[in-house]
Amino acid sequence: MNFTDLEVYKECRQLRIGISLIVKTNFPSDEKYKLSDQILRCSRSITANIAEGHGRYYFKENIQFCRVSRGSLSETLEHLITAYDEKYISEEILVEYKAKLDTCGRLLNGYINFLKKQQKPKDEDG
Numbered sequence: 001m002n003f004t005d006l007e008v009y010k011e012c013r014q015l016r017i018g019i020s021l022i023v024k025t026n027f028p029s030d031e032k033y034k035l036s037d038q039i040l041r042c043s044r045s046i047t048a049n050i051a052e053g054h055g056r057y058y059f060k061e062n063i064q065f066c067r068v069s070r071g072s073l074s075e076t077l078e079h080l081i082t083a084y085d086e087k088y089i090s091e092e093i094l095v096e097y098k099a100k101l102d103t104c105g106r107l108l109n110g111y112i113n114f115l116k117k118q119q120k121p122k123d124e125d126g
Helices: 007-026 035-054 059-085 091-118
Strands: none
Touching: 007 035, 007 059, 007 091, 035 059, 035 091, 059 091
């Protein structure tokens, strides 16, 4: 199985694509190297860490990369809140994407729990 087959990856990928579209259509050009760059990088980190962890073939490391991905989900939400506070996005967009982030978080937690159950006994503390 490839990481692209994982439901969590597919959902997070759609989130990343949506975030990119929001940035391109709503953020002012003077944010290009500030908030725009930050939110794009952390939303890309979500899927990148899922992919990298999957490629490690070691449950403990995969779980750690998924935890980093989970942190990037929270960071993405914070940047969306900032964008809302700065009036770059509407409350509707914020609420919609918070729900998408929550869905991704639930899927990521489920994947982490799955990985924990798959670990060999010597690898249990991950």
